[in-house]
Amino acid sequence: MVAHDLALGRQSCGDCPIRHRAVCARCEDAELARLEEIKYYRSFPAGQTVIWSGDQMDFVGSVVSGIATLTQTMEDGRRQMVGLLLPSDFVGRPGRMAAAYDVTATTDLLMCCFRKKPFEAMMIETPHVAQRLLEMTLDELDAAREWMLVLGRKTAREKIASLLAILARRQAALGAQQSRDILFELPLTREAMADYLGLTLETVSRQISALRQDRVIVLEGKRHVRVADFDRLLEEAGDDSDGGVPG
């Protein structure tokens, strides 16, 4: 099973990498078969817009691989990212015609799309899909509220540390690390990080440099980050709770 197969739709849900985390996680075989009938895959190269805010949207779907962002833009060009979509995250809203946000692929992106009308019908008829979607939406709401604290009350340094902590935690969760160090790639440009954090790209750059000089992180190239002391990073982020890092 390679990406090429995925892109051509030659994939059964049973083999899907996000089978147990996406909106279909709870589906039984019959339900899965039904989903399979209304699904199709779409891929987007890094940088491409998936959909513009306000556009008619005739599908909903899941991120299979890669990373996408949701952003809002004001008339004068100020931009705020309001969501970071990782594999298994859901895109679109049942019952709504138009997209509410710009959706952009920040890396090469593969999406599993469902035609909207039949998906909405399924939502009503099969409870497992709606239940799972509720669970995922509640998680997203928690994440959004967490981010409101970051945007509203944290300093620039804390904001950067918070973002790095999210990425580091995700990386740590992906697999047992051979060393205690967490190593990960920044999937966002400095500008995209600024849009996420409500900062300017210059401030992002400066604060990353500062965290490097203060030995909180080690940069290997511009996009690879090594975190030796995760608790230290959390401290810098202003988080009290120590998240569940393995090791």
Next chain:
Amino acid sequence: MVAHDLALGRQSCGDCPIRHRAVCARCEDAELARLEEIKYYRSFPAGQTVIWSGDQMDFVGSVVSGIATLTQTMEDGRRQMVGLLLPSDFVGRPGRMAAAYDVTATTDLLMCCFRKKPFEAMMIETPHVAQRLLEMTLDELDAAREWMLVLGRKTAREKIASLLAILARRQAALGAQQSRDILFELPLTREAMADYLGLTLETVSRQISALRQDRVIVLEGKRHVRVADFDRLLEEAGDDSDGGVPG
């Protein structure tokens, strides 16, 4: 039917003021009867904490009347409001033991609470409750994302105008106004507004004064606001879309 009756639980759902907007909106008579068995009312005086973040929470529920807030607090005391709960809004999360945020009554508050365990059982068995909760959660997620733009990218003046616009729109929606002016009460102290907007209370006070001097709003006392030109207010808020104001 008076508040006193409500507080004592002497109320059938049929007469409930939030019957058609709350989590029970879609329920049929039989479902309603079942909800009625597991519900009870609680009232809180203005200023009282409904629940502390981290506390065990053995109920979920709806705001029947009054206003409550969700806030997050950092170790050093920085606070960010992450939700404003108006009548019909839902409190708590099925499937979670502990409260994630502090919930505080900012006005006298009446809540319709459901015992958590039986409510969770109902979520699984009756689709209408889960469907309605999904819809409400998606709306809340949209509101949270809207607020992320406010927190991350708007100036202090725009933040205040945005909050006033939300309150004004809600008031306008409540009933046909006899005049074109929208008149409403601020349900929050300056400090609570600051917590909502990621500002200090001094900045809130100054910006409200500035909007008054610039004739965007008229203050009648400290807590009553008159908005003569709603479009002007939206302009000040940096919103392009003109929301659906009647008249």
Next chain:
DNA sequence: GTCTGACTTTGATGCAGATCAAGGAGGTCC
């Protein structure tokens, strides 16, 4: 009536982060 405390307003000053500006690193195309 006065006292008290919660809430609000206004002024003076300081600083974190924005803005303006320049240059560096690394990639791709020719």
Next chain:
DNA sequence: GGACCTCCTTGATCTGCATCAAAGTCAGAC
């Protein structure tokens, strides 16, 4: 090789909001 991107870093300066401080307003208790 050089030209030309895009992305990133760093420096100098400016400014919007925070901070520190003091006084005003109003309702309720007595």
